[in-house]
Amino acid sequence: MVLNLDGSKPIYVQLAEWLENEILNGHFDxxxxxxxxxxxxxxxxxxxxxxxxxxNILAEENVLYKKRGLGMFVSDEAKSIILTKRRxxxxxxxxxxxxxxxxxxxxxxxxxxxxxxxxMTGGTEE
Amino acid sequence: xxxxxxxEITKSYGRVKALDNLCCTIEENKITGLIGRNGAxxxxxLKIIAGHLRQTSGEVKVFSLEPFNNLTxxxxxxxxxxxxxxxxxxxxxxxxxxxxxxxxNWNHELANxxxxxxxxxxxxxxxxxxxxxxxxxxxxxxxxxRCPLTLFDEPTTGMDAAVRKDFYRALLKDYxxxxxxxxxxSHYLDEIEDLLEEIxxxxxxxxxxxxxxxxxxxxAMTVQGKAPVVKEWTNDxxxxxxxxxxxDQMLTVVKNDFSAKERQLSxxxxxxxxxxxxxxxxxxxxxxSTGGIDDxxxxxxxxxxx
Numbered sequence: 090m091v092l093n094l095d096g097s098k099p100i101y102v103q104l105a106e107w108l109e110n111e112i113l114n115g116h117f118d119x120x121x122x123x124x125x126x127x128x129x130x131x132x133x134x135x136x137x138x139x140x141x142x143x144x145n146i147l148a149e150e151n152v153l154y155k156k157r158g159l160g161m162f163v164s165d166e167a168k169s170i171i172l173t174k175r176r177x178x179x180x181x182x183x184x185x186x187x188x189x190x191x192x193x194x195x196x197x198x199x200x201x202x203x204x205x206x207x208x209m210t211g212g213t214e215e
Numbered sequence: 216x217x218x219x220x221x222x223e224i225t226k227s228y229g230r231v232k233a234l235d236n237l238c239c240t241i242e243e244n245k246i247t248g249l250i251g252r253n254g255a256x257x258x259x260x261l262k263i264i265a266g267h268l269r270q271t272s273g274e275v276k277v278f279s280l281e282p283f284n285n286l287t288x289x290x291x292x293x294x295x296x297x298x299x300x301x302x303x304x305x306x307x308x309x310x311x312x313x314x315x316x317x318x319x320n321w322n323h324e325l326a327n328x329x330x331x332x333x334x335x336x337x338x339x340x341x342x343x344x345x346x347x348x349x350x351x352x353x354x355x356x357x358x359x360x361r362c363p364l365t366l367f368d369e370p371t372t373g374m375d376a377a378v379r380k381d382f383y384r385a386l387l388k389d390y391x392x393x394x395x396x397x398x399x400x401s402h403y404l405d406e407i408e409d410l411l412e413e414i415x416x417x418x419x420x421x422x423x424x425x426x427x428x429x430x431x432x433x434x435a436m437t438v439q440g441k442a443p444v445v446k447e448w449t450n451d452x453x454x455x456x457x458x459x460x461x462x463d464q465m466l467t468v469v470k471n472d473f474s475a476k477e478r479q480l481s482x483x484x485x486x487x488x489x490x491x492x493x494x495x496x497x498x499x500x501x502x503x504s505t506g507g508i509d510d511x512x513x514x515x516x517x518x519x520x521x
Contacts, residue, residue: 098490099432100409127391134384136246137391138412142429189482 100135104143109152109171112163119165123153150174216243218364218396219264224273225420226259233259234270235420241398241413246390248407248428249400251417252501257400258296260417261366264398265294277364293318293360295353296368301341307352308337311359318360320393326359329385333378346373354382358389365397371406379403383410404494414493418501428493435496436471440464440486448486456499458509468499 108124111117124132129140144161147153152170153161164170191201219241226234234256241247251257262268263275266282266289275282282288301310311330315321330337333351344352350372357365371379387410390397401407408414408428416423426434435455438445442465449457452469460466468491473481481488491499 099429101429130387130391133409134387135409136387136412136428138245138427139409139429185479185482 100133101139101142101146104129104133104135104140105146108143108147109175112152112167113171117163119163119167121163122159123161123163125160217241218243218278220274220276221260221263222274224263224270224275226256226263226268227271232420234263236273237417237420237422239415239422239425241396241415243396244394245412246386246397246399246410247413247415248404248411249398249415249417250404250497250501251400251423255417255501256420257417258368259420261294261296261368261398261400264364265289265292265366267294290317290319291362292364292366293357293362294366294368295357295370297346297350297353297372299353303340303342305340306337307335307339307341310341311355314356314360318362320361320363322359322361325389326355329355329358332381347375347378350374351378351382354385358385361389361393361395363395365395367397367399369400369402371401371403379406383407386410404497405492408493416497416500423500431493431496433490434471435468435491435499436473437466437468437489437491438481438486439466439489440484444484444486448481448484455496456502468496 111123117123123144126137126140126144129135129143130137133140144153148155148161150170151164152167154164155161187201196204217240219239221237221239223236223238224234225232225236233254237256237260249257249260259268263270264277264282266277266285269283277285277288278291280288282292302313305313307330311323311326315323315326333348333355335348335352341349341352350370351374354367354370357367357370371382374382383406386397386399399407399411411428413425414428414431415425424431438449439460440448442459442463445465445467449467449469452472454467454469456468458466473488478488
C-alpha cells in the first residue's frame with residue numbers, strides 16, 4: 090500500500106485515512122496497539138513527525154488513545170466514530186460534487202437517482 | 216534546543232548581497248529542507264554554518280559557538296556538496312577509512328554496506344567518478360559519519376531516479392535509528408518533502424518562510440473560475456499568484472483562510488477551490504512577480520490586440 094503522494098491531500102491526512110481503513114477492515118481491533126510513528130515513517134518513507142501528526146488527528150477524534158510510554162491503542166468506539174464521520178463528511182461531500190456534475194451535464198434528478206440505484210445494486214454496466 | 220541561530224547575517228560578494236539580514240533558527244534533531252531559487256543564498260548560508268565562510272555582518276551560532284575557524288563546530292559537522300575537496304592520491308576505500316578517523320560516530324559497517332550496494336570499486340579514485348557517482352559517494356560519507364549536524368547541499372546532483380530514491384530511503388532509515396539535525400537543500404522539493412519535518416524557504420538572501428511541512432501543505436489554496444467571481448472572492452485575501460486561463464477564466468493562489476461555509480458556498484457560485492502542492496507553492500512564493508513567466512510575455516499580448 091502506497092500513499093497517493095500527488096499532493097491532493099496532506100500526507101498526514103492520507104495517513105490518518107489509511108489507518109482508519111485498517112481499523113474498518115478489522116486489521117486492528119479495539120484495544121489493540123496500532124503502529125508507532127517510527128513504524129509508519131518506515132512503512133511510508135515519511136518523516137516521523139508527519140506520521141505523529143496523522144496519529145494525533147485520530148487521537149483527537151478519540152479513534153485512538155494514548156497510553157503513556159506504551160504507544161497508541163484503538164478505542165472501543167473507533168469503528169462507529171469513523172463510520173459516522175465518513176457518512177457525514179466524506180459521503181455528503183461526494184454527493185454534493187455528484188449533484189454539481191450532474192447539473193453541468195444536464196442530467197435530471199430522476200436520471201441521477203436511477204444511476205445511483207443501478208450502482209448500488211451492482212449493475213454498473215452502461 | 217536550537218542547533219543553529221542566525222541573527223541578521225549579511226554576506227556580500229562585492230556589491231551583490233548573497234544573504235541580506237537573514238534571521239533563522241534550526242532546531243535539534245529535525246530534518247529541514249532548505250529551499251530557494253538559484254542564487255537565493257542557500258549555499259552561502261550552508262557555507263557560513265559550516266564555518267567555511269565568514270559573514271560580512273551579523274551573528275551566527277552553531278552549537279552556541281561561532282562556526283568560523285572553530286574546531287569543535289567543525290568536528291560536529293559534516294558538509295557535503297558537489298565541490299568537496301577529497302584527496303586525489305587516495306582510493307575510495309582509503310578515503311572512507313580516513314574520513315572515519317575524523318568522526319567519532321562514524322559507522323564503518325554502514326559505510327561498507329552502502330559502498331558495496333552502490334557497486335563502488337575499492338581501488339577507484341574519486342576524481343574518476345561520474346557526477347552521479349560522486350554524489351552517491353558523498354552521500355555515503357554524509358550518512359556514515361552520523362554527525363550531530365549533517366549538511367547536504369544539492370545531494371542528488373547527477374543521481375539517476377533510482378539512486379535518488381535509495382538515498383531518500385537510506386537517509387530516513389538512518390535518521391530514525393540515529394536522530395540528528397539534518398539540513399537538505401534541493402531543487403526537487405516534491406521528492407524530498409515527505410522526508411522533511413521543517414521547510415525553510417529563502418528568497419533573495421532573506422528568510423521567506425519557515426514552518427512545519429505539514430502546515431505548508433494546507434497553507435494555500437487555488438481559486439479557479441470565472442474571472443469576476445474569482446476577483447470578488449480573492450480581493451480580501453493575500454494573493455500569491457494569479458493568471459488568466461483562456462478568455463474569461465482565472466486562476467488565483469491565495470493564503471488559505473477559507474471557512475467551511477465559504478468552501479460550501481464556492482461550489483454553488485461555480486468556483487473551484489483546490490489545494491496547492493508544496494513544490495508549486497514554493498515556485499509561486501519565490502517568483503519575482505505574481506504572474507510568473509507569463510508577465511514577461513503579458514505586455515506583448517496586450518499590445519497585439521485581439
